Amino acid sequence: MARPVLTGRQRIGRDAVPYAAFVPAATVVFASLLSALPIISTSGWFPDFGYLVFISWRLLRADPWPAWWAAPLGLVNDLFTGYPIGFSIALWSATMLALDLIDRRTMWRDYWIEWILAAVLLALDQWLQWRMAAIVGARVPFTKILPAIGISICVFPLSAWVVSRIDVWRLGR
Amino acid sequence: MATARPGWSRRAQYGLFFSFLAVMAGIIVGVVLLTLSLVAPKTFNSIRGAALDVTGPVAGALHEVVATAEGVLTGAGNYWDAARQNAELKHERTAMLRRMVEAKAIFLENQQLKATLQLREHERGTIAVGRIVGSSFNSPRRFAIISTGTQDGVRIGMPVRSPDGLVGRVIDAGALASRVLLVSDHANIVPARLLRGGIPVIAQGRGDGTIDVRPLEVGRNPFKRGDIIITSGTGGLYPPLVPIARVVKLDDDGAVALPLADPANTSFAIVEPPFEPAAVAAESAPPADSP
Numbered sequence: 001m002a003r004p005v006l007t008g009r010q011r012i013g014r015d016a017v018p019y020a021a022f023v024p025a026a027t028v029v030f031a032s033l034l035s036a037l038p039i040i041s042t043s044g045w046f047p048d049f050g051y052l053v054f055i056s057w058r059l060l061r062a063d064p065w066p067a068w069w070a071a072p073l074g075l076v077n078d079l080f081t082g083y084p085i086g087f088s089i090a091l092w093s094a095t096m097l098a099l100d101l102i103d104r105r106t107m108w109r110d111y112w113i114e115w116i117l118a119a120v121l122l123a124l125d126q127w128l129q130w131r132m133a134a135i136v137g138a139r140v141p142f143t144k145i146l147p148a149i150g151i152s153i154c155v156f157p158l159s160a161w162v163v164s165r166i167d168v169w170r171l172g173r
Numbered sequence: 174m175a176t177a178r179p180g181w182s183r184r185a186q187y188g189l190f191f192s193f194l195a196v197m198a199g200i201i202v203g204v205v206l207l208t209l210s211l212v213a214p215k216t217f218n219s220i221r222g223a224a225l226d227v228t229g230p231v232a233g234a235l236h237e238v239v240a241t242a243e244g245v246l247t248g249a250g251n252y253w254d255a256a257r258q259n260a261e262l263k264h265e266r267t268a269m270l271r272r273m274v275e276a277k278a279i280f281l282e283n284q285q286l287k288a289t290l291q292l293r294e295h296e297r298g299t300i301a302v303g304r305i306v307g308s309s310f311n312s313p314r315r316f317a318i319i320s321t322g323t324q325d326g327v328r329i330g331m332p333v334r335s336p337d338g339l340v341g342r343v344i345d346a347g348a349l350a351s352r353v354l355l356v357s358d359h360a361n362i363v364p365a366r367l368l369r370g371g372i373p374v375i376a377q378g379r380g381d382g383t384i385d386v387r388p389l390e391v392g393r394n395p396f397k398r399g400d401i402i403i404t405s406g407t408g409g410l411y412p413p414l415v416p417i418a419r420v421v422k423l424d425d426d427g428a429v430a431l432p433l434a435d436p437a438n439t440s441f442a443i444v445e446p447p448f449e450p451a452a453v454a455a456e457s458a459p460p461a462d463s464p
Binding site for chain 1: 192193195196197198199200202203204205206207208209210211214217220221223224227228229231232233235236239305306307308309310311312313314315316317345352357358359360378379380381382435436437
């Protein structure tokens with residue numbers, strides 16, 4: 001909706017919501033906080049909500065937040081989810097860097113490329129978590145995390161849709 | 174830091190460069206912190222505890238809502254086929270009463286034998302009682318969050334049990350909530366034995382809610398389906414004679430067991446003092462007990 005004039009339902013006086021620049025980061029923190037939900041699971045197949053929303057925003061827009069915000073957002077995620085501290089800080093900063101490099105190389109972007117990129121990143125996230133668990137003594141067989149990877153990848157379109165709706169709302173379009 | 178070429182503006186070029194530096198700094202800081210938390214897991218205890226205090230009460234409140242809704246549903250389900258259930262329960266109760274009298278007699282005899290042997294009975298107090306309000310549902314590790322913390326005397330390393338069986342041990346403690354390493358986590362190894370025969374075994378979580386049990390002595394597979402595994406008290410952390418799991422499947426040299434204290438259905442989690450605090454303290458910090 002680059003041209004609201006053409007859509008026919010022009011809303012006069014609608015502008016970006018206050019603090020629109022902070023909305024993306026706030027939604028990422030909120031997603032990290034989802035780990036406080038009283039879900040008591042014995043399989044651990046739920047997606048890493050924080051990272052899911054993080055890459056949804058970053059794939060939707062190149063500048064949802066200044067690049068260095070990835071580190072504090074990652075720290076928040078580490079604290080609330082119980083990952084080893086530093087894991088999300090490093091991974092999320094590296095994701096910002098990697099996606100910037102990819103943005104320079106790709107000739108075009110469409111839905112499928114975004115989904116594939118997200119799939120690779122989510123699989124990487126799960127794989128690193130698995131490595132991390134192995135280092136501290138929990139060497140789970142790799143096949144045990146395959147369902148978690150699959151579920152994350154399938155949930156990504158939903159997360160991307162929600163994020164795009166929030167983006168439309170925050171910019172008042 | 175999005176555009177490849179910001180144009181001729183010096184300011185834009187510098188901005189791009191500094192944001193690149195900031196991201197690199199973020200990666201380096203993250204890797205350093207990660208190494209620290211893997212090598213010296215105790216470094217971030219206080220900050221992790223504080224984060225638990227933020228989410229713990231929220232999870233607790235939400236848990237109440239979910240538990241109430243579930244209670245209404247299962248409560249309605251109980252009325253279905255009530256007469257047959259009632260007869261069954263009465264039958265079970267009489268059988269139980271008989272067994273209980275036997276058990277009481279054994280208990281008395283045991284006390285007398287212990288007195289003659291002059292075995293000092295350990296005081297098995299309860300430190301705190303909480304509810305299991307959350308879990309690590311998005312990682313390969315198996316943690317649970319309980320709604321009790323250092324305010325009530327919970328310390329890192331204390332064993333946690335429920336009326337049904339062993340739950341795990343405390344690995345992060347905040348003032349209001351603590352994180353528990355469940356017995357089904359792969360890094361949690363519990364010295365145990367078979368209830369039938371007392372053969373020493375090792376119980377290790379499999380990361381998917383089940384437990385792997387192996388006999389200490391290699392040889393014949395001693396397990397049968399339905400066997401109960403209990404703690405042996407070896408190592409001094411977990412108290413002896415706490416039920417852990419029930420064997421559900423045999424494999425080559427061991428068996429797969431289901432924890433008796435299912436964290437999803439456990440009503441209360443009881444935090445106990447370490448069984449032999451001196452023995453636990455004498456051991457240097459185990460490398461694998463913290464994320």
